Amino acid sequence: MLGHSMLALPGCLRAAAFWVFVYSYSLLCTCSALLKLLCSILMRPQITFQRISREVTPSCLNDPFLGTHCYVRNKDSGLRFHYVAAGERGKPLMLLLHGFPEFWYSWRHQLREFKSEYRVVALDLRGYGETDAPTNIDSYKLDCIIVDVKEIVDSLGYTKCVLIGHDWGGMIAWLTAICYPEMVTKLIVLSFPHPTVFTEYILRHPSQLIKSGYYFFFQMPWFPELMYTVNDYKVLKDLFTSTDTGIGKHGCRFTEEDMEAYLYIFSQPGALSGPLNHYRNICSCLPLKHHQVTMPTLLLWGENDAFVEVEMAELTRVYVKNYFQLSVLSYASHWIQQDQPELVNTLIWTFLEEDRFEIKD
Known part of the structure; x- marks a missing residue:
């Protein structure tokens, strides 16, 4: 297997082999995307690069029942962050970190649900939505993003929070909990394993490597941004609505307005580069020097997840x-x-109300 042979190499050769692999696979994924683009041009030349202009904010993004739109400027980076907050100030803080390609609105159901007992803050991560998006790729290193989370908590007037992350936001939540354990009272992660599990598993399981092909494709400059705009952001639409990757028939399908909210945010000038730059820095703090998560942790996973294999969920247990x-x-x-x-909210409530706490050797 690829992972075993790579791990058997000396340190310097292992690093070189890893980067050769990364960029070789990136090139392969890019060639595949280029082929799809050429097919689209040949079959539908008139609509391939056609985009609808979206200048009016969908009304659902200004729904007062979801919360209040707020902004805070981080002292360290100088960047202005946008977030939506619900619940009274002074209540315990619940901080929500979205994944890709998403933004604060992906937490709309949780903003409504938990505001009775928490100050719920759904953040637009660095480079997303109305939060500032630096043009320098190095500004999206994971170390910077983790500091962002710490400073947001401080700026909101808190020292502790319940931290919840989904997908890429789950990666950030794991790392924040590892780096600032005193800040996180309880950790809740959706659809993403412990980072060490992910990096080791992907090298040993070709099926997960294929599912994570977009990580490698995103290493290429500008072309991934272009591909997301083809056929009026068809890739984005399919992620949430297709049979293979979208929200299942047993779930709460996107309304037309929900989809337009996503399209509005990601069709703004330059709106895709910031999110993709997160992935272009995925190796900036991996492998981890420290692995242990010391606070009570809830991991939620979808049985039909098309992007991360469920076997990684159980493997995560070792690091908590x-x-x-x-x-x-x-x-x-x-x-x-x-x-x-509804089920996710119920599971979160149950976990938050438990007082179980045990330190393992």
Whole structure:
């Protein structure tokens, strides 16, 4: 297997082999995308590069029942962050970190649900939505993103929070919990394993490597941005609505307005580069020097997740040196908190109300 042979090499050769592999696979994924683009041009030349102008904000993004739109400027980076907050100030903080390609709106069901007991803050990560998007790719290193989370908590006037992350936001949540354990009272991650599990598993399992092909494709400059705009952002639409990757028939399908909200955000000038730059820095703090997660942790996973294999969920247990709960939701897709919001919210409530706490040796 690729992972075993690579791990057997000396350190310097292992690093060189890893990067040769990364860029070779990136080139392969790019060639595949280029072939799809050429086929689209040949079959539908008139609509391939056609895009609808979206200048009016969909009304659902200004729904007052979801919360209040707020902004805060981080002292360290100087960047202005956008977030939507619900619930009274002074209540315990619940901080929500979205995945890709998403933004604060992916937490709309949780903003409504948890505001009775928490100050719920759904953040637009660096480069997303109305948050500032630096043009320098190095500005999206994971170390910078983790500091962003710490500074947001500080700026909101808190020292602790319940931290919840989905997909790429789950990666950030794991790393934040590892780096700032005193700040996270409870950790809840949706649809993403512990980062060490992910990096080791992907090298040993070709099936996961194929499912994560977009990670490698995104290493290429400008072309991934172009591909997302083809046929009026068809790739984006398919991610949430197709039979293979979209929200399942048993879940809460996107309304037309929900889809337009996503299209509005990601069709703005330059709106795709920031999110993709996150992936272009995925190796900036991997492999991890520290692995242990020391707070109670809940991991939620969709049985029909098209992007991350469920076997990684159970493997994550090894790295949580405290109470660990895993729930795999039947029929749920990757977009789990939007797919089955009532069940997800119930599982989160149950976990938050438990007082179990145990440190493992």
